[in-house]
Structures are given as C-alpha cells and as structure tokens.
Amino acid sequence: MTSADAVLAVQDVAVSYGDFPALSSTSFVVQPGELIAVVGPNGAGKSTLFQALAGFIDHKGDVIVHGEHCHHLERQAIAYIPQQSDVDLRFPITVAEVVMAGRRRFHTGRFRPLVADHARVNECLSLVDLNDMNDRSLSTLSGGQVQRVLLARALAQEADILMLDEALSGVDARHTEDLISLFATLCAQGTSILVSTHDLHLVRTHFNRCLALNGRLIGDGAPADELTGTQLERLFSRTTSPEPS
Ligand code: ADP
Numbered sequence: 001m002t003s004a005d006a007v008l009a010v011q012d013v014a015v016s017y018g019d020f021p022a023l024s025s026t027s028f029v030v031q032p033g034e035l036i037a038v039v040g041p042n043g044a045g046k047s048t049l050f051q052a053l054a055g056f057i058d059h060k061g062d063v064i065v066h067g068e069h070c071h072h073l074e075r076q077a078i079a080y081i082p083q084q085s086d087v088d089l090r091f092p093i094t095v096a097e098v099v100m101a102g103r104r105r106f107h108t109g110r111f112r113p114l115v116a117d118h119a120r121v122n123e124c125l126s127l128v129d130l131n132d133m134n135d136r137s138l139s140t141l142s143g144g145q146v147q148r149v150l151l152a153r154a155l156a157q158e159a160d161i162l163m164l165d166e167a168l169s170g171v172d173a174r175h176t177e178d179l180i181s182l183f184a185t186l187c188a189q190g191t192s193i194l195v196s197t198h199d200l201h202l203v204r205t206h207f208n209r210c211l212a213l214n215g216r217l218i219g220d221g222a223p224a225d226e227l228t229g230t231q232l233e234r235l236f237s238r239t240t241s242p243e244p245s
Pocket of ligand 1: 040046
C-alpha cells in the first residue's frame with residue numbers, strides 16, 4: 001500500500017505548551033486496519049500526540065484523513081479514548097447517554113436519537129461486554145468499565161481511527177485478552193487502532209508495528225526491531241528530549 005491509500009497521514013505535527021516543546025515535528029502514515037502500539041516513558045508526549053490528532057489541542061503541521069487536510073473541528077473520523085484517570089466521573093450521566101453521544105455526527109440540527117441509534121448503542125455496549133448496563137450511572141463503574149464505555153462511544157461514532165490512551169493499564173487479564181481480540185476484529189473490518197501502552201511484552205506479542213516516542217519519534221517499525229537493547233536505551237534515555245518545534 002502507498003501513502004495514497006492511507007487513512008491517516010501525520011505530517012510534521014508538533015506541540016508546545018507555552019514555551020515547552022512537548023512533541024517535536026512528527027510524521028507517520030497509518031493504513032486501514034493497522035494495529036499500532038505507541039510506546040515511550042512517562043512524559044514522552046503520547047497523550048499529547050493523540051490529543052493533537054483528535055483536534056483537542058493546537059498543533060503545528062498537518063493531519064490528513066483519507067487524503068483530505070482536516071481542520072481540527074472536522075476530525076469525526078478520529079476517536080480519542082482518554083486514560084481512565086482523565087475522566088471526570090462527577091458528571092451525572094448514564095452509560096447509554098455517553099455511548100449515544102457518538103451518534104451525534106450522523107444527525108444535523110437538534111439530536112433526536114432514532115430507533116437505529118438505540119440499536120447501535122446496544123450493539124456497541126455488547127461488543128465491549130457491557131450488556132444491560134445502559135441505565136447505570138457512569139460514576140458507579142470501575143475504571144476499566146468506564147474505559148470500555150468510552151470505547152463503545154468511539155464504536156458508535158463509527159470512527160475510522162481509534163486512539164486509546166493507556167487502554168491496557170489496570171485492566172485484568174481476561175479483559176486485556178477481550179480487548180486485544182476486539183481490536184483484531186475491528187482491524188479486520190478496516191478500523192485503524194493506535195494504543196499507547198507501557199506493556200512492552202504485550203506489544204511484542206500482539207502488535208506488528210510500534211511508534212517509539214520520547215518527545216519526538218525515535219522509531220517506527222516492527223517491535224522486534226524497535227524494542228531491542230540499544231533502541232530501548234535510546235527510547236528511555238533522559239537525554240532524548242524534544243527539539244524546539
Ligand atoms: P505521556 O502521555 O507520554 O506521559 P504527555 O503527552 O502527557 O506524555 O506529556 C508530555 C509532556 O508535556 C510532559 O512533560 C508533560 O508534563 C507536558 N504536558 C502535558 N500536558 C500539559 C499541559 N496541559 N500543560 C503543560 N505541559 C503539559
């Protein structure tokens with residue numbers, strides 16, 4: 001496949017918080033159906049990269065979706081699933097309402113869910129193993145369940161690209177296997193998935209490609225090549241810092 005077939009082309013994306021360059025110029029291409037791990041130490045810019053691509057924070061560079069330059073307000077094809085700890089659970093909202101928010105992009109004007117939207121919400125909840133949880137308040141769920149609700153919302157949004165921040169942290173072995181198998185199903189249907197994780201064993205065993213990040217893109221390739229001794233030393237070295245963007 002060529003970059004013309006890419007679902008996502010990231011070109012020279014860079015992010016600064018004030019004077020602090022959190023992410024130097026970063027470029028890569030994602031093909032339909034790819035499952036990609038994003039690895040790097042804490043503070044490497046993984047969340048920053050995802051939030052920039054989702055259009056939540058300002059950035060330099062271009063984000064091209066299906067060959068079209070995409071303004072940050074038009075990134076409905078990209079869904080960002082934040083870390084469990086970043087979700088404000090005080091907001092009184094039910095599981096079904098959260099997932100239904102993903103259907104908004106299919107309606108113009110005032111959002112009145114149709115029967116088909118309710119059916120899709122149920123289907124997405126079932127895909128993440130949360131059947132019959134529709135009326136539960138988000139605040140009563142465990143961290144892992146909240147993350148699966150947010151994944152269900154992304155599925156309801158029918159996004160082409162899912163970006164999951166630390167989705168596999170604090171998740172028990174059974175749900176890790178379930179998530180990995182759900183990723184495989186979604187990728188087989190053409191969805192592209194990026195997952196940031198610290199679990200290098202999981203990356204080596206379940207991913208074909210990883211992006212190694214530490215303030216800038218240090219490696220992009222097969223885990224067997226990118227997660228070797230010298231590459232790992234570079235990746236986790238404190239001296240590898242972002243360059244001014
Ligand atoms: P990671 O997800 O890899 O742990 P982050 O993207 O969260 O890394 O952070 C990258 C760097 O940017 C860190 O040094 C972090 O402290 C800084 N940072 C993140 N968010 C902000 C913010 N809102 N304001 C200022 N600095 C931030």
